Amino acid sequence: MSEHLKTNNAVIKWIDHRLPVFSMMNETMIDYPAPKNLNYWWNFGSLAGLALVVMIVTGIVLAMQYTAHVDYAFNSVERIMRDVNGGWLVRYIHMNMASFFFIAVFIHMFRGLYYGSYKAPREILWMLGVVILLLMMATAFMGYVLPWGQMSFWGATVITNLFSAFPLIGESIVTWLWGGFSVDNPTLNRFFALHYLLPFVIVGVVAVHLWALHRFGSNNPLGIEAKGPQDKIPFHPYYTVKDAFGVGVFLLAFSGFLFFAPNFMGHPDNYIPANPLVTPAHIVPEWYFLPFYAILRSIPDKLMGVLAMFASIGILFILPWLDRSPVRSAKFRPVYKWFFWLFFANCLLLGWVGQEAAEGLPLLLGRLATAYYFIHFLVILPLLGVMERPKPLPVSISEPVLKGGGALAGAAAKPMEKA
Amino acid sequence: MAADSAHASQKSQDEETRRDFLYLVATAMGAVGAGAFAWPLVNSMNPSADVLALASTEVDLTPIEVGQSLTVVWRGKPVFIRHRTEAEITEAAGVSLDELPDQEADSDRVVKPEWLIVGGNCTHLGCVPLGQKTGDEKGEFGGWFCPCHGSHYDTSGRIRKGPAPENLPVPPVEFLDDNTIKIG
Numbered sequence: 001m002s003e004h005l006k007t008n009n010a011v012i013k014w015i016d017h018r019l020p021v022f023s024m025m026n027e028t029m030i031d032y033p034a035p036k037n038l039n040y041w042w043n044f045g046s047l048a049g050l051a052l053v054v055m056i057v058t059g060i061v062l063a064m065q066y067t068a069h070v071d072y073a074f075n076s077v078e079r080i081m082r083d084v085n086g087g088w089l090v091r092y093i094h095m096n097m098a099s100f101f102f103i104a105v106f107i108h109m110f111r112g113l114y115y116g117s118y119k120a121p122r123e124i125l126w127m128l129g130v131v132i133l134l135l136m137m138a139t140a141f142m143g144y145v146l147p148w149g150q151m152s153f154w155g156a157t158v159i160t161n162l163f164s165a166f167p168l169i170g171e172s173i174v175t176w177l178w179g180g181f182s183v184d185n186p187t188l189n190r191f192f193a194l195h196y197l198l199p200f201v202i203v204g205v206v207a208v209h210l211w212a213l214h215r216f217g218s219n220n221p222l223g224i225e226a227k228g229p230q231d232k233i234p235f236h237p238y239y240t241v242k243d244a245f246g247v248g249v250f251l252l253a254f255s256g257f258l259f260f261a262p263n264f265m266g267h268p269d270n271y272i273p274a275n276p277l278v279t280p281a282h283i284v285p286e287w288y289f290l291p292f293y294a295i296l297r298s299i300p301d302k303l304m305g306v307l308a309m310f311a312s313i314g315i316l317f318i319l320p321w322l323d324r325s326p327v328r329s330a331k332f333r334p335v336y337k338w339f340f341w342l343f344f345a346n347c348l349l350l351g352w353v354g355q356e357a358a359e360g361l362p363l364l365l366g367r368l369a370t371a372y373y374f375i376h377f378l379v380i381l382p383l384l385g386v387m388e389r390p391k392p393l394p395v396s397i398s399e400p401v402l403k404g405g406g407a408l409a410g411a412a413a414k415p416m417e418k419a
Numbered sequence: 420m421a422a423d424s425a426h427a428s429q430k431s432q433d434e435e436t437r438r439d440f441l442y443l444v445a446t447a448m449g450a451v452g453a454g455a456f457a458w459p460l461v462n463s464m465n466p467s468a469d470v471l472a473l474a475s476t477e478v479d480l481t482p483i484e485v486g487q488s489l490t491v492v493w494r495g496k497p498v499f500i501r502h503r504t505e506a507e508i509t510e511a512a513g514v515s516l517d518e519l520p521d522q523e524a525d526s527d528r529v530v531k532p533e534w535l536i537v538g539g540n541c542t543h544l545g546c547v548p549l550g551q552k553t554g555d556e557k558g559e560f561g562g563w564f565c566p567c568h569g570s571h572y573d574t575s576g577r578i579r580k581g582p583a584p585e586n587l588p589v590p591p592v593e594f595l596d597d598n599t600i601k602i603g
Contacts (some may be wrong), residue, residue, distance in 0.1 A: 054456075061460045065467075083468040086459035244445070 033232035035220035043246035044108040051101035068192035073148035092262040102288035116328030117219040123320040125212040139198040142191040149270030165306040223329030231397040290354030298366035324385025475603035497539030511575035537576035537587035541565040
C-alpha cells in the first residue's frame, strides 16, 4: 500500500514506515478513487463533517466560560454574550452551526434516499449514518437545555417525560433521568457532561462510517458500480476542489444567518430564565425536531405516540430490506422518483404541522402525514420493488457521457471494452 | 520588462504553471480563513470585560496604625500595605544599593515613605510570604519571609537573600486623598 505514497521527504518516509499515517491519508483523501460522475448532492457528507468540527471547536471554547448550575447557567450564557471577548460570535456560531449541521445531514440523507445509497453492499454504512443522526439529536437536545431558559427547561421536561409513557418502569426511568423529582440541577449537570461527551462518540461513529464507505466507495448518481479505473478519478484534486467550493457556498449561507439573523431559528422564550412554575404558552422544539414532534402529537395515545416517534427513525434501520428494488438510483425508477418527492413533501408538511398548535386542520394533516410516512416505508417501497419496471441501466458510468461522441469514444475505446 | 522576465522564467521552468499559482492562492485563502476563525476562539480566552472591570481596588488607609499591615486583594492576588515605622523607613532608605540583588532605591518604591504598597506574591514561584501578621516570622531583614523556598525581603519589600530573583513588585498606586488609595 505504502508504495503509492509519492514523496522524497526522508522524515515522512521514516515515519510512514513505522506508522503509516501518511499512506493512510494518501489512500483516503488524495489518491482515493471516487466515481467520476458525483454531483453536488455528494458535497453534504463533507459539509456535515465540517459542521461537526466547528461544533466541537466552538463548544470546547464555550465550555470554558459556561457554568452548569441552575443558579448560574443562564447568567453565564449572558456573560458569554456580553463580557467574553467575541463570546457573542462564538455562541452564535455554535447555535447556528447546529442548525446547519442538521441541514447538511438531512440533505445528505435525502440524497441517499433518492440515489438508493443504502442498498447492498452499503447497508451498514447507512445504518451507521442513522446512529449518527440519533446521537446528533440527543446531543442537540441536551445542548439546548444548557442555557437554562424557559424553552430549555420545558423542552427538557417534555422530552424526558416521553419515557414516562412506558408502562410500569416509565416513572422510574424518568426519575432516574432527572436525578430527582423534576428537571433540576442534577439534570443540568448530567446533560452538560453528556453534551460534552456525545460529540466525541459521534466522531468515533463517523470514523467507522467512513471506514464502511471506503470499503466499496461512494455510490453515484447512476447508482451502478464503477466497472474499473476508467470510471473513477482521484479524490484530490477533483473532489477536494469540489468540496472546497461547496464549503464556500455553505459558509456564505451560514454567514447570512450568523451575522444578519442569528436568532432566526431560535425562540425568544429561551431568553427568559427557566421558571419551574410557569410553562410558556406555545412550546415547540427546534426546527430540526419538528417532523418527529408532529408524529408524536398526531397519535392520540401517549405510549403509541412515543413509540411512533421512535419508530419513525427506527424504521430507517430496516430501510435497506424494505426497498427490494435491485435498481439504486431514482433516475432509472420512474415510479419511485415520484414517491420520493411525495415523501419529501410529506416530511416538509410534518415539519409545518410540528410548529402549529395541535388542533383543527394541522392536527388532521399531521395524522394523514404520519400515516403516509409509515405507508411510504411499509407499503409503497416493498410493493414498488416488485411492481415497478425500471428503465434500462447504462453499461458503465462512462457510457452515458461518451456514447455518440465519436472522437471522444475513440479515445476511450480501450478502457470501455474492458468495462 | 518585468512581464518579459516572468514569461521567460515560466518557459525555463515548466513546472510553474497557472495551476500552481491558483493552488497557492487557494491554500493561502484557506489559511487566512482558518486564522480568521481561530482568532475569536483564542481571544475569547483572554480576560473578559467583567474580569477587567475588577482590575482596580480602592483602599481606605485610616484604620491602619503605624506598624500595622493590611492585605488587600487586587486582580485576585494579595497586595501588602504596611504603615511603616520611622525605624523601618530609615532602615530601608539606609541600605546601599550594592548590597541588593535587584538594585532599587526605597524612594523609587513608595509614593509616601510611611506607606509601603507591594505585591504579595514571592517573585520566586508565587507563594505568599509571611510577615503581615504580628506573630509572623519576618525574615532576617525585618520585612517578609517566604516559607516555600526561604526568600527574605527587607522593609522595602526588596529581595535580600534566597532564590527569589526580584523585589516584590510595586503596583500602580494613586492617592485619591490623604487616606484613600487606588491600586491599578
